[in-house]
Amino acid sequence: MVKPQTCEIAVPNPLDAPPIRSPQAVHTYVVKRIKGKEIVEIGTRNGDGMSCFTLHAKKATAIEMANSYCKSLESRSATISAAHPGRGFKVTCSDYRQGGVVDADIITWWEQAPLTNVPALQHLLREQKAGRLRAGASAIILFDPKWGPDMWAWNRLCPLATWSARIPFDERPRCMQKNGGKSPQGSETCNRAFGVFILAGVPVDHVPMLDDKSLDSKACIARHEQGWVAATGHWQEYDVPFQGDRSVDGAARPDAPSIGAGAAGLLGAAMGAVALIVGLAAAITQRRRRSALPFA
Numbered sequence: 622m623v624k625p626q627t628c629e630i631a632v633p634n635p636l637d638a639p640p641i642r643s644p645q646a647v648h649t650y651v652v653k654r655i656k657g658k659e660i661v662e663i664g665t666r667n668g669d670g671m672s673c674f675t676l677h678a679k680k681a682t683a684i685e686m687a688n689s690y691c692k693s694l695e696s697r698s699a700t701i702s703a704a705h706p707g708r709g710f711k712v713t714c715s716d717y718r719q720g721g722v723v724d725a726d727i728i729t730w731w732e733q734a735p736l737t738n739v740p741a742l743q744h745l746l747r748e749q750k751a752g753r754l755r756a757g758a759s760a761i762i763l764f765d766p767k768w769g770p771d772m773w774a775w776n777r778l779c780p781l782a783t784w785s786a787r788i789p790f791d792e793r794p795r796c797m798q799k800n801g802g803k804s805p806q807g808s809e810t811c812n813r814a815f816g817v818f819i820l821a822g823v824p825v826d827h828v829p830m831l832d833d834k835s836l837d838s839k840a841c842i843a844r845h846e847q848g849w850v851a852a853t854g855h856w857q858e859y860d861v862p863f864q865g866d867r868s869v870d871g872a873a874r875p876d877a878p879s880i881g882a883g884a885a886g887l888l889g890a891a892m893g894a895v896a897l898i899v900g901l902a903a904a905i906t907q908r909r910r911r912s913a914l915p916f917a
């Protein structure tokens with residue numbers, strides 16, 4: 622099957638428009654990060670993003686707590702399965718805080734209460750500790766700079782992120798056509814249907830860093846913004862550099878999970894033993910050489 626290259630092509634007639642859903646350009650970027658992986662989207666609404674993700678993910682699950690959206694999602698998944706066999710997505714019609722529903726390589730969302738960023742991350746960490754979310758799982762979190770609570774969260778979460786991206790979009794015509802300038806929620810106007818979105822990747826095992834008061838969010842944001850400026854292309858990305866096992870923001874390397882400490886200990890002990898044996902062998906050789914030398 623040839624997969625459509627962008628979500629605008631794959632989903633040409635989305636059901637919703639920004640600002641009540643995330644932009645299609647953002648969905649296209651998410652695809653780049655989830656290809657071949659298992660993904661859960663929390664808060665899928667009518668599924669405009671999920672309809673694209675599911676074409677590229679190894680397995681895709683929509684978690685939605687509103688029953689009316691769940692029905693729409695089930696019929697949408699069936700339509701996709703008919704057109705692309707095996708590519709439908711699973712619908713879990715529940716609150717994401719129900720235990721055991723978020724297991725995936727990548728969990729993504731755009732917050733809307735009662736789905737909010739910090740509690741969602743803390744829930745993922747609890748699920749991981751309880752063995753219901755796999756080790757190595759990461760969150761992809763969406764932020765709208767025109768929405769205050771999103772920016773508050775981006776500032777708080779920046780030191781936990783291993784990458785970020787700044788994605789321009791413009792869906793004003795669609796917003797005007799669908800909503801006549803106002804979303805059904807009333808407070809959200811088409812002024813938020815263009816601009817940029819910020820996306821960040823946060824490994825779930827970085828969540829304990831939320832308690833570390835020494836982390837400098839301002840410096841972190843400045844580094845990401847400088848990183849975006851230096852990048853070229855339709856979107857700008859910044860991958861947080863690592864020095865040894867630590868990022869410049871103080872985070873542990875994500876692919877060095879907690880068992881890494883044990884493995885590193887074993888490796889260290891093994892290397893120590895090798896060094897001892899080599900040292901002893903060298904000393905013995907030296908002694909022999911010396912004893913072979915005249916007057917040694």
Ligand SMILES: C[S@@+](CC[C@H](N)C(=O)[O-])C[C@H]1O[C@@H](n2cnc3c(N)ncnc32)[C@H](O)[C@@H]1O
Pocket residue numbers: 637641642643663664665666667668669670684685686687690715716717718730731732733734735736
């Ligand atoms: C901002 S919208 C996301 C829109 C969607 N991702 C899209 O692009 O169309 C947030 C969604 O989260 C859902 N939601 C809010 N709290 C939730 C929770 N605790 N569990 C599951 N879904 C939740 C809402 O019903 C809503 O559909």
